[in-house]
Amino acid sequence: MSATDTTPRTGDGAAGDRETPVVELRNVHVVFTSRTGSLFRANRVHAVNDVSVQVRRGSTLGIVGESGSGKSTMAKVLVGLQAPTEGEIRFRGTAVSKYTADVRRRVGRVVSVVFQDPATALNARMRIRDALRDPLDVHRVGDAASREARVRELVHLVGLPESALDALPGQLSGGQRQRVAIARALALEPDVIVADEPTSALDVSVRAQILNLLADLKAELDLGMVFISHDIQTVRHVSDEIVVMQGGRIVESGPAARVLDDPQDDYTRTLLAAAPALL
Numbered sequence: 001m002s003a004t005d006t007t008p009r010t011g012d013g014a015a016g017d018r019e020t021p022v023v024e025l026r027n028v029h030v031v032f033t034s035r036t037g038s039l040f041r042a043n044r045v046h047a048v049n050d051v052s053v054q055v056r057r058g059s060t061l062g063i064v065g066e067s068g069s070g071k072s073t074m075a076k077v078l079v080g081l082q083a084p085t086e087g088e089i090r091f092r093g094t095a096v097s098k099y100t101a102d103v104r105r106r107v108g109r110v111v112s113v114v115f116q117d118p119a120t121a122l123n124a125r126m127r128i129r130d131a132l133r134d135p136l137d138v139h140r141v142g143d144a145a146s147r148e149a150r151v152r153e154l155v156h157l158v159g160l161p162e163s164a165l166d167a168l169p170g171q172l173s174g175g176q177r178q179r180v181a182i183a184r185a186l187a188l189e190p191d192v193i194v195a196d197e198p199t200s201a202l203d204v205s206v207r208a209q210i211l212n213l214l215a216d217l218k219a220e221l222d223l224g225m226v227f228i229s230h231d232i233q234t235v236r237h238v239s240d241e242i243v244v245m246q247g248g249r250i251v252e253s254g255p256a257a258r259v260l261d262d263p264q265d266d267y268t269r270t271l272l273a274a275a276p277a278l279l
């Protein structure tokens with residue numbers, strides 16, 4: 001397969017290769033054009049502007065920036081839900097140029113996403129057992145018995161009792177629901193999890209538990225992780241590398257300790273000065 005094939009290699013020998021990034025963005029731009037206000041004037045938003053990042057197994061990339069800085073758009077690019085307007089995206093070293101349903105499905109097995117609000121991410125009428133089995137059914141993983149076994153394994157992995165399998169999302173707490181959303185994201189054994197503000201909708205008291213769970217899962221499963229937050233102190237807690245975004249651009253990047261202890265950019269200093277004390 002050449003480097004320009006449109007189909008990412010998923011589930012083959014490339015999975016064990018730690019040198020090749022699982023996902024890589026090269027000079028990616030995303031421009032949204034909408035016709036709001038005037039019939040004749042298009043509103044153009046450069047949501048992601050010349051961004052390059054790499055995500056590897058066993059490492060957490062923190063993305064920090066204020067509202068509107070392009071973090072969520074970048075998350076969508078990283079999980080194959082948003083095609084770049086310009087630039088290149090590579091999954092396991094292979095450039096993707098066409099976002100066909102098949103490519104999205106295959107990328108979805110390698111890179112999965114946890115959104116901010118588990119209440120909206122989970123179907124309110126679907127019991128937890130079915131919510132966890134759904135991705136296994138969709139991707140036809142194993143037989144009925146092995147899917148049931150995997151569902152039980154997933155609840156244990158995120159620290160929930162098996163009794164949670166019979167519950168509806170509304171019968172669980174916010175923290176428990178986010179654990180279910182994380183379990184669902186892990187169902188297909190991805191290489192990378194993209195967590196977009198995974199603790200912002202939760203009570204302060206359970207935020208640290210979810211951060212610790214993500215850190216434990218990363219270590220236990222050798223996951224690559226992208227952790228997105230507007231709160232630089234939350235990102236500090238979990239990241240190996242950090243990128244700071246402003247207006248769609250990366251204004252600073254590097255090892256977390258360096259970026260946080262010796263920030264080179266004024267905007268990073270502003271974010272640090274504005275951030276509340278650590279958790």
Ligand SMILES: Nc1ncnc2c1ncn2[C@@H]1O[C@H](COP(=O)(O)OP(=O)(O)OP(=O)(O)O)[C@@H](O)[C@H]1O
Nearest residue numbers: 032034045047065066067068069070071072073074
């Ligand atoms: N589908 C879209 N159509 C038009 N503009 C969009 C679209 N999605 C995002 N934008 C715009 O792109 C810019 C970046 O938005 P994005 O949601 O990526 O930022 P963010 O840093 O994640 O902010 P927040 O934390 O508020 O979600 C914003 O100006 C936003 O209004």
